[in-house]
Amino acid sequence: xxxxxxxxxxxxxxxxxxxxxxxxxxxxxxxxxxxxxxxxxxxxxxxxxxxxxxxxxxxxxxxxxxxxxxxxxxxxxxxxxxxxxxxxxxxxxxxxxxxxxxxxxxxxxxxxxxxxxxxxxxxxxxxxxxxxxxxxxxxxxxxxxxxxxxxxxxxxxxxxxxxxxxxxxxxxxxxxxxxxxxxxxxxxxxxxxxxxxxxxxxxxxxxxxxxxxxxxxxxxxxxxxxxxxxxxxxxxxxxxxxxxxxxxxxxxxxxxxxxxxxxxxxxxxxxxxxxxxxxxxxxxxxxxxxxxxxxxxxxxxxxxxxxxxxxxxxxxxxxxxxxxxxxxxxxxxxxxxxxxxxxxxxxxxxxxxxxxxxxxxxxxxxxxxxxxxxxxxxxxxxxxxxxxxxxxxxxxxxxxxxxxxxxxxxxxxxxx
Amino acid sequence: xxxxxxxxxxxxxxxxxxxxxxxxxxxxxxxxxxxxxxxxxxxxxxxxxxxxxxxxxxxxxxxxxxxxxxxxxxxxxxxxxxxxxxxxxxxxxxxxxxxxxxxxxxxxxxxxxxxxxxxxxxxxxxxxxxxxxxxxxxxxxxxxxxxxxxxxxxxxxxxxxxxxxxxxxxxxxxxxxxxxxxxxxxxxxxxxxxxxxxxxxxxxxxxxxxxxxxxxxxxxxxxxxxxxxxxxxxxxxxxxxxxxxxxxxxxxxxxxxxxxxxxxxxxxxxxxxxxxxxxxxxxxxxxxxxxxxxxxxxxxxxxxxxxxxxxxxxxxxxxxxxxxxxxxxxxxxxxxxxxxxxxxxxxxxxxxxxxxxxxxxxxxxxxxxxxxxxxxxxxxxxxxxxxx
Numbered sequence: 001x002x003x004x005x006x007x008x009x010x011x012x013x014x015x016x017x018x019x020x021x022x023x024x025x026x027x028x029x030x031x032x033x034x035x036x037x038x039x040x041x042x043x044x045x046x047x048x049x050x051x052x053x054x055x056x057x058x059x060x061x062x063x064x065x066x067x068x069x070x071x072x073x074x075x076x077x078x079x080x081x082x083x084x085x086x087x088x089x090x091x092x093x094x095x096x097x098x099x100x101x102x103x104x105x106x107x108x109x110x111x112x113x114x115x116x117x118x119x120x121x122x123x124x125x126x127x128x129x130x131x132x133x134x135x136x137x138x139x140x141x142x143x144x145x146x147x148x149x150x151x152x153x154x155x156x157x158x159x160x161x162x163x164x165x166x167x168x169x170x171x172x173x174x175x176x177x178x179x180x181x182x183x184x185x186x187x188x189x190x191x192x193x194x195x196x197x198x199x200x201x202x203x204x205x206x207x208x209x210x211x212x213x214x215x216x217x218x219x220x221x222x223x224x225x226x227x228x229x230x231x232x233x234x235x236x237x238x239x240x241x242x243x244x245x246x247x248x249x250x251x252x253x254x255x256x257x258x259x260x261x262x263x264x265x266x267x268x269x270x271x272x273x274x275x276x277x278x279x280x281x282x283x284x285x286x287x288x289x290x291x292x293x294x295x296x297x298x299x300x301x302x303x304x305x306x307x308x309x310x311x312x313x314x315x316x317x318x319x320x321x322x323x324x325x326x327x328x329x330x331x332x333x334x335x336x337x338x339x340x341x342x343x344x345x346x347x348x349x350x351x352x353x354x355x356x357x358x359x360x361x362x363x364x365x366x367x368x369x370x371x372x373x374x375x376x377x378x379x380x381x382x383x384x385x386x387x388x389x390x391x392x393x394x395x396x397x398x399x400x401x402x403x404x405x406x407x408x409x410x411x412x413x414x415x416x
Numbered sequence: 417x418x419x420x421x422x423x424x425x426x427x428x429x430x431x432x433x434x435x436x437x438x439x440x441x442x443x444x445x446x447x448x449x450x451x452x453x454x455x456x457x458x459x460x461x462x463x464x465x466x467x468x469x470x471x472x473x474x475x476x477x478x479x480x481x482x483x484x485x486x487x488x489x490x491x492x493x494x495x496x497x498x499x500x501x502x503x504x505x506x507x508x509x510x511x512x513x514x515x516x517x518x519x520x521x522x523x524x525x526x527x528x529x530x531x532x533x534x535x536x537x538x539x540x541x542x543x544x545x546x547x548x549x550x551x552x553x554x555x556x557x558x559x560x561x562x563x564x565x566x567x568x569x570x571x572x573x574x575x576x577x578x579x580x581x582x583x584x585x586x587x588x589x590x591x592x593x594x595x596x597x598x599x600x601x602x603x604x605x606x607x608x609x610x611x612x613x614x615x616x617x618x619x620x621x622x623x624x625x626x627x628x629x630x631x632x633x634x635x636x637x638x639x640x641x642x643x644x645x646x647x648x649x650x651x652x653x654x655x656x657x658x659x660x661x662x663x664x665x666x667x668x669x670x671x672x673x674x675x676x677x678x679x680x681x682x683x684x685x686x687x688x689x690x691x692x693x694x695x696x697x698x699x700x701x702x703x704x705x706x707x708x709x710x711x712x713x714x715x716x717x718x719x720x721x722x723x724x725x726x727x728x729x730x731x732x733x734x735x736x737x738x739x740x741x742x743x744x745x746x747x748x749x750x751x752x753x754x755x756x757x758x759x760x761x762x763x764x765x766x767x768x769x770x771x772x773x774x775x776x777x778x779x780x781x782x783x784x785x786x787x788x789x790x791x792x793x794x795x796x797x798x799x800x801x802x803x804x
Contacts, residue, residue: 070651107698114700118610121603122621125628125674128667132638135645201445208442221446223794228453230790232728234757235460235779238764242772243459273452280449306435327633334635336731341764361637361731368644368735386641390634397633401626 010062010082014089018055021093025050028100041106049106052113053096058089136390139383146377147178152384155179158347158363160378178381180388182347186357190268190339191332193353197272198332199325202279209280210287211309222281229277237341240270245342252354262344262356271338275328282327286320286404287313289413319410323403330396334389336361360385460779467777470565470578471533472525473498473554479517483507497547500527502579527567528560530578530770536562540769568777572743573759577770580763582778584742588658588753589727592738595662595749596669596726601719603666604673611674612681613703632671639668640735648736656737656752664736665726672725676718680711713800720793724786730757756782 026047033039039046062085069081100106144152157177205225209218245266252259259265290313298308314321344356345366367382374380408414475495483490487507491499503526511517532551534541543551554560572584607624615621643664647653653660684707692702733739739758746753754762756778763775 111698111700115610115614118606118614121606122610122615122624124603125607125624125631125670128631128642128670129627131646132634132642135642135650136638139645201449204442204445205449208439208446212439212442213446221450224453225446225449227787227790228449230724230728230786231456232730232757232782232786234728234730234761234764235783238760238775238779239456239459241764242463273449276449304431304435306438307431309438330633331635334637336635336637336734337761340731340734341761361635364637364641365731365734368640369739374649383641383645386638390638393633393635394630397630400633401629 006078006082010086013086014055014058017058017086017089017093018051021050021054021096022047024093024097025100028097032100032102037102039102040104045106045110046100046104049109050093050096050100052110054089054093056113057092058085061085061088132390136383136387139380140387143178143377143380143384146380147176152178152180154181156181156349158182160367160381176377178377178384180360180385182349183358183360183363183385184388185349186264186343186347187333187359187361189351189353189357190264190271190343190359191329193265193268194271194275194332195325195329197269198275198279198328201272202276202324202328203283203321205276205280206283206287207309207314210284211305211313222284225277225280228273229281231274233274233335233337234341236270236274237267237337237339240266240338240342244270248354257354259354260344260356262342264343264353264355264357267338267342268353270342271332271335274335274338275331278331279324279328282324283317283321286317286324286407289320289407289411290316291411316411317407319403319407323400323407326396326400326403330393330400333396334361334393336365340365360389364389460776460783463773464776464778464780466537467568467773467780468565469562470567471528471536472561472563473528473532474523474525474559474561475499476521476523477507477526478521479507479511479519481518484511484518494550498529498532498551500529500576500578502574502576503527525561525563527578530576530768532560533562533578534770534773536560537773539773568774572745573741573754573762574743575741577766577768577774580771580774582756582759582781584745585754585756585759585778587745588738588742589755591658591746591749591753592662592665592733592755593723593727595658596665597719597723599663599666600669600673600722604670604719604722605677605715607670608674608677608681609703609708612678613707614699628671628674631667632675635731636668636729637731637735639664640732642667643732643736654750654752656740656754657750658746658753659749660736661733661738661753661755662749664732665729668729668732669722669726672722673715673719676722677711677715680714680718681707683714684710710802713796717793717797720789720796724789724793727755727789728757728782728786730761733758734761756785 026043029039029041029043029046033043062082065081065085069078155177157179159177161176205221209221213221245261245263248263248265248269249259249261252263294312294316295308298312299305303311339359339362343362344358345362346356346358347363348355348357350357364382364385367378367385370378473495475492477490479490485508487504488496490507491504496504531541531543535543535548535551536555551560567579568581570583571579571581574580607628611621611624615624643660647660647663648655653663688706688710689702692706697705733755737752738754739762740752740754741762742752742754760775760778760782763771763778
């Protein structure tokens with residue numbers, strides 16, 4: 001029988017057992033109550049208790065069994081596993097029905113099960129993080145067995161071509177070079193351009209919205225800025241490649257400069273625009289949380305409004321603003337679609353933003369969409385790059401969290 | 417006295433000018449962001465709107481004996497280079513399915529070649545001068561026209577620009593989102609309920625909290641690496657399937673839903689909980705019957721926003737292989753499928769001019785869906801907003 005059909009039948013059987021448990025539990029409890037006994041819980045609660053003790057163990061056995069099958073590759077047919085699970089369900093049903101007694105606290109039992117289930121759900125976020133870490137590190141380690149870690153960190157040539165030939169049966173892949181410096185240089189160049197656009201515009205917009213703008217302008221401007229954050233990155237990528245890049249080539253040509261169509265400025269600028277709402281929205285919150293007494297004190301000393309903002313409000317909000325900028329930077333470093341579509345593919349170690357250059361995320365995508373087998377050094381190099389990206393963005397996020405916490409403690413605000 | 421009255425008043429003037437300058441500069445930067453938005457939408461509309469129209473030719477189709485084996489025989493010799501290949505290709509099939517047609521003829525609008533389409537829209541094209549003249553005379557006779565592009569919404573992807581449509585991507589998007597929501601919504605809401613209503617404040621819950629905040633800020637492409645390594649290589653989920661894509665996106669959406677749900681739960685005042693506890697409810701009964709219904713609008717808003725975010729995501733889906741060429745609508749969660757953003761990405765990589773228009777058209781459809789989803793979330797929040 002097909003696994004799909006088997007699973008479907010299993011689910012049907014489990015559902016039937018669950019329904020049976022519900023009605024059996026309820027009728028037994030109702031019968032007891034009808035006889036005039038004082039019950040510790042409502043009939044429905046007994047019914048739910050029997051349902052939970054029927055389905056819970058069965059699902060647990062099924063899931064654990066499937067995991068063991070996958071991990072150990074043991075040769076037990078799925079049929080037996082599902083049958084065992086149903087047997088457990090039946091046992092659970094009989095045992096729990098026997099427990100439906102007047103002095104049994106069904107409600108507390110349900111409560112315990114629910115608490116455990118909820119905690120289990122909460123664990124999934126931890127599993128996800130470990131999953132990311134585990135999957136990336138294990139594949140990255142396989143890569144570092146083939147190529148030296150030192151060369152990866154300090155090498156200035158990224159040329160995986162030879163590993164492709166090796167996987168095609170030609171050569172032994174010895175000529176492949178995985179020096180990631182040009183990729184990180186490209187990433188940082190584009191990130192720097194993005195931050196040059198996003199930080200001033202984002203911060204100044206936040207200052208205008210929280211210090212100057214009348215209420216109605218604010219209520220319109222904020223959601224409109226949020227639209228920028230809601231535009232999918234693939235759309236930004238298309239816009240950068242089709243509209244902004246030729247524009248930049250034309251402008252550079254006007255000044256007598258020679259720009260590539262895959263220049264770093266176009267994705268940088270568009271990425272900067274994408275990040276504006278992140279920075280402006282968080283900075284706006286932070287600036288709003290600076291206590292008014294500080295502004296009043298400054299104004300009372302004869303400062304102009306501009307001086308108050310520059311010398312009092314912004315320095316007070318600085319931890320929050322830095323936190324916003326770091327968060328934006330972490331986004332720019334990990335951003336993929338814009339650079340995949342608008343930046344180049346050629347690893348290029350240069351300081352000229354008008355030349356084409358490539359980034360870490362572009363190479364990750366390139367390595368995983370090629371015709372390579374998974375074991376090849378080029379495919380695995382994606383995970384090594386991913387590992388570095390993970391470490392860098394994680395530390396930026398952590399620093400950002402610490403900064404905002406410091407601000408929160410200083411001014412005792414709860415809404416950040 | 418070194419400073420005369422005039423000096424100080426001069427200085428004051430300077431300081432006030434400087435202050436005013438900051439106001440204008442900050443206003444200008446907000447305006448700049450707005451200007452960009454206007455420029456962006458104008459650009460997308462001008463590039464994408466033509467995709468909703470396409471060139472059709474009004475012509476006679478002769479269903480003769482030769483056409484049954486060679487579809488080209490059904491058309492006028494001089495018109496052939498102007499008609500889309502897909503129209504020609506289906507004629508033998510049609511005749512095989514319906515032999516009664518043979519010997520009859522019919523006059524109707526058929527799809528023109530994408531070069532004709534581009535020529536009519538005034539774009540770059542590769543038509544010869546003779547062909548251009550032929551089109552001009554037919555335009556005057558009303559036999560060539562731009563009409564609403566049903567193909568664009570009614571068919572799947574195609575390597576022939578004129579015949580490429582969005583349908584398979586839309587279906588793929590819906591299936592992927594079903595998987596995403598089915599996984600992330602229950603788990604997200606359950607996690608939030610645990611953290612907000614049940615959990616004691618200890619190391620374990622703090623670890624979960626920090627973890628969730630971190631997950632929300634991890635680059636999306638890393639979720640793609642996770643999906644590839646764990647779901648596809650380890651658990652053997654079929655590559656390119658809505659199941660693989662949906663599961664990957666679900667893990668990404670999870671923190672968004674958790675954070676939104678926690679905020680919604682927190683905004684329900686404690687007096688409600690105290691009253692429920694006071695009449696003897698257990699903790700779960702308080703949550704299920706009192707807190708959760710009151711927090712539901714907030715939870716829905718957050719989930720819709722998370723869903724919209726997932727719907728626009730491409731990078732992790734590329735990693736799990738959802739950029740496949742899918743001409744037919746997929747029928748199951750384990751078949752290869754593509755989603756709207758991935759379709760846009762594929763089209764953006766096509767070298768033909770006609771695909772630029774398709775890409776921008778797809779972008780308009782995607783943006784319309786996303787903006788309406790977000791607007792719906794805002795309306796929901798406005799409607800159910802409650803001051804306690």
